[in-house]
Amino acid sequence: MKIDIAPRLAPAPATTVAPLLEVEDLAVRYASGGSVRRVVDGVSFSIAPGEVLALVGESGSGKTTTAQAVLGLLPANGAIERGAIRLDGAGISRWPEKRLTALRGARISLIPQDPTTSLNPVRTIGAQIAEILEIHGERDRSLIRERVLDLLSRVGLEPAEMRAGQYPHQLSGGMRQRVLIAIAVALRPGLIVADEPTSALDVTVQRRILDLIDELRREDGTSVLLVTHDLGVATDRADRVVVLRNGAVQEAGPVRQVLAAPRSAYTRQLLQDAPSLATPRARPPVSGATGIALKVETLVQEYPVPGERGRLFRAVDDVGFEVRAGTTHALVGESGSGKTTTARCIAGFLRPTAGRVLVGETDVACLSGEPLRQFRRQVQLVFQNPFASLDPRQTIAGIVEEPLRNFEPIPKAERERQVRAIIERVGLPDSVLTRPPAALSGGQRQRVAIARALVLRPRVVVLDEAVSALDVTVQARILELLDELQQDLGLTYVFVSHDLAVVRLIADTVSVMRDGRVVESGATEQVFQAPESNYARELIAAIPGMTDEARKAAE
Amino acid sequence: MSRHLAQRLGQSLLVLLAAFTVAFALLQALPGDAVLIKFLDSTMGLTADQIAELRIAYGADAPLWQQYLHTLGNFLSGEFGYSIRAGVPVARLLAENIPPTLLLASLAFGVASLLAILLAVLSQLGFGWVRGFARSMPPFFVAVPVFWLGIMLIQVFSFQLGLVSVIAPEPWEELILPVLTLAVPISAPLAQVLIRNIDTVLNEPFVAVARAKGATHAWVLWRHVARNALPSTLTMAGVLFGELLGGAVVTETVFGLSGLGGLTQQAVANQDVAVLQAIVVLSAVAFVAISLAVDLLLPLLDPRLAVRPAGAA
Structure with a gap:
């Protein structure tokens, strides 16, 4: 008997196939006020048919601007200075707007970053999918309807009939991203530009969405330009990767090659700082005989359901854990898991429906009025x-000094000394003291927020997604700082995060939360190496960029 | 939905009662009363005793709370009392004066809306200088005083150009200039809100998605921006229309038109309490009705505002 074995499709060498998209020596500048900034400078790359190319970089690297230039959708103050963008050999970067509108949607389409704001809130899902067909000349109502239902089923939104009539606010973030994917693949374009398509989504949803994009592009043979800040995502999903920094290409090549043998120093730094790719360093065992700094017992928090009298929604359901002094406990979970609500109870900003929160000997849940205010110096928050968390009208000195003024009747000179000391401690120069927050970078601002939290010498610091908004290299520096401060000052951290890779780097113990309950808890390495619950296994497996061995171990 | 409607209606009635009560209290707090003002006139030669009798006849000597309940009862049964000055039922005064004011206000509101939409469209579609012009108009319109604009319009169009006759004008001709006078300042805030909303919506990510679908600028404006920019403009429009109904005093005076404006002015001058009370309640009714209508219209424009039926996810 003869068995046909389909040959494994190997990526064809770039020389034999004409590239679908070529970007050559692209330079883009923005004019604002009287000044001109060049944000993309001499970027070149090409994408073969059916290939996935990842454009990786931190904020300000020019990756999104490059993607916008490919779509011909630069902001009004942006302009292509030099270079060429060719689609199937035709130079489209000098095309007039009219000609480009025929191209967009039909031959190049977009999957945008934030699904919550990328659909028109006042039109139905069906109408918004139908629109791309109407724009490109389809007039037959019943045919449009049929295609819309087809597309909805194709992206897994069932029952399609019902979904077509719904409005965006009736769908979850992941479902909305599916709608946007349906729009992007509607006309089977040659190229899809996916601009951070999953950055705003939970990790398990992220995985399913990336799987969906993968599946659809394979079926249609579509090329993808994947813009991402997440090296893990690029590793998992792309054939080749281009690393950008300050508008210039640092490194380009097949993913495996770049990962295994990065040539540029910047790529090496990126790889080192990416939490999902980093090897977890063993955290030093907690030294000295220390007691329990924080104990949460059978915590319950209920909210009334709006519009339904008498019905209560249980956001936190029987949560309990202990944190030893000088250690870090992570609360990890997806949106809606109750982790932030728990953190707010610990900080005394929410009065729990039931249960106790003990900081030392004090039960936070019983405090109110002045004792509660006095208690706040023991537990501080970093957001x-x-x-958004720093008053734009105060100077840095004023921001860091404010907690002292609220609590300690000490002379001005002494306050100033303490502010200087803490600012130095978080690694900022003296010169920032007189500046407003707007003059500082994101990483510097987060250092200020940490200084503000530490200036009262609290026992417990609640870090609510404190590094989630930062670029990986900045994130790595802040994590190092937190580590250092903990060891020097004996601080206890409650680290709230959706990012398991980061949790693995910083936490000694972890509680995995889902739907208000703790589904698994224990020492961090133990939970990661041998998760017991299905949900923890699923979460760990969904971390992008995890090595295959680690993933296999988790699954 | 019906429960929501019932709630809103209940709120509206409370607002009306509050308006009635406040108006009553303020009018009673005025020194003197209409009876005194009318009959103290020395040419009538009434003695103090006769005036006192008249006050009893008009019910002006009863305790305040009795007067309040009495008047409230009358209002509820549709009885607005008599104008002390003119000696005719207030209802008849209103019936005579409401239609012209309503016509004037509606026309002015319509013209103002058209003007605002025109400016908004020009601010988006026009060439550079047209855009700049359209955007600089609203602040200018706001700054123009109504009485000055009215007089200037008469001066230019009637006396200098002779386009609109002032003496014995046709009914429609009579309205042209007052409508313009009212419409210009009303169109300004409408156009401002509309232009600002359009600019905001244009920066929304869903507009970028629409353009990535291949939509032209005009398509984006018409299909995506318009409906998103409209709701808060509609709220604004409701308030402005309410103000128009009650606030045509200056315009009606400048153009010598009869209407609620003129009636209000006379009633204030004469402390004609019954007429004033009726006008205040009437304006409150107009405001409440308009805002109720706006509230019911908004969910049709923006489905997020629709009240979900209980039990739905």
Whole structure:
């Protein structure tokens, strides 16, 4: 008997196949006010038919601008300075807008970054998918309807009939991204530009969405330009990778090659700092006989369901854990898992429905009024977004000094001394003291937020997604700082995060939360090496960029 | 939905009662009363005793709370009392004066809306200088005083150009200039809100997605931006229309038109409490009705505002 074995499809060598997209020596500048900034400078790459190319870089690297230039959708103040963009050999970068509109959607399409704001809130899902067919000349109503339902089924939104009539706000983030994918593949374009398509999504949803994009592009033979800040995502999903920094290419090549033998120093740094690719270093065992700094017992938090009298939603359900002084406990879970609500109870900003939160000997849940205010100096918070959590009208000195003024009747000179000391401690120069937050970078601002939290010498610091908004290299430096401060000052951290890779680097113990409950807890390495619950296994397997061995171990 | 409607209606009635009560209290707090003002006139030669009798006849001597309940009862049964000055039922005064004001206000509102939409479209589609012009108009319109604009319009169009006759004008002719006078300042905030909303919506990511679908600028404006920019403009429009109904005093005076404006002015001058009370309640009714209508319209424009039926996810 003869068995036909389909040959494994190897990526064809680039020389034999004409590239679908060529970007050659591209330079883009932005004019703002009177000044001109060049954000992309001499970028070249090409994508073969059916290939996935990842454009990797941190914020400000020019990766999104490059993607916008390919689509011909630069902001009004941006312009292509030099270079060429060719699609199937035709130079499209000098095409007039009219000609480009025929191209967009039909031959190049977009999967945008944030699904929550990328659909028109006042039109149905069906109408928004139908629109791309209408724009490109389809007039037959019943045919459009049929295609829309087809596309909805294809991206896994069932029952399609019902979904077509729904509005975006009735769908979850992952479902909305599926709608946007349906739009992007509707006309079977040659190239899809996916601009951080999963950065706003939970890790398990992220994995399913990336799988879906993979599946559809394989079926249609579509090329993908994948823009991402996440080296892990690039590793998992791309054939080749281009690393950008400050608008210039640092390194380009097949993914495996770049990962195994990075040539540029910057790529090496990126790989080292990427939490999902880093090998977890063993955390030093907690020294000295220390007691329990924080104990949470049978914590329950309920909210009334809006619009339904008498019904309660249980956001946190019977949560308990202990944190030894001088260690880090991570609360990890996806959105809606109750991790932030738990953190807010610990910090005394929410009064739990039931249960106890003991910081030392004090039960936070029983405090109110002045004792609660006095308690706040023991537990301090650092928030996710360093751009929103600092008052833009105060100077850095004023921001860091404010907690002292609220609690300690000490002379001004002494306050100033303490502020200087803590600013130096978090690794910032004296010169920032007189500046407003706007003059600082994201990483510097997060250092200020940490200084503000530490200036009162608290026992417990609650870090609510404190590094999630930062670029990987900045993130790595902040994690190092947190580590150092913990060892020097004996601080206890509660680290709230959705990012398991980061948790693995910083936490001694971890509670995995889902739907308000703790589904698994224990020492971090133990949970990662041998997860007991299915959910923890699923979460760990979904971390992008995990080595295959680690993934196999988890699954 | 019906429960939501019932709630809103209940709120509206409370607002009306509050408006009635506040108006009553303020009018009573005025020194003197209409009876005194009318009959103290020395040419009438009434004695103090006769005035006192008249006050009893008009019910002006009863305790305040009795007067309040009495008036409230009358209002509820549709009885607005008599104008003390003119001696005719307030209902008849209103019936005579509401239609012209309503016509004037509606026309002005329509013209203002058209003007605002025109400016908004020009601010987006026009060439450079047209855009700049369209965007600089609203602040200019706001700054123009109504009485000055009215007089200037008469001066230019009637006296200098002779396009609109002032003496014995046709009914439609009579309205042209007052409508313009009212419409210009009303169109300004509408156009401003509309232009700002359009600019905001244009920066939304879903607009970028629409353009990535291959949509032209005009398509994006028409299919995506318009409906998203409209809801808050509609709220604004409701408030402006309410103000138009009650606030045509200056315009009606400048153009010598009869209407609620003129009636209000006379009633204030004469402390004609019954008329004033009725006008205040009427304006409150207009405001409440308009805002109720706006509230019911908004969910049709923006499905996120629709109240979900209980039990749905």
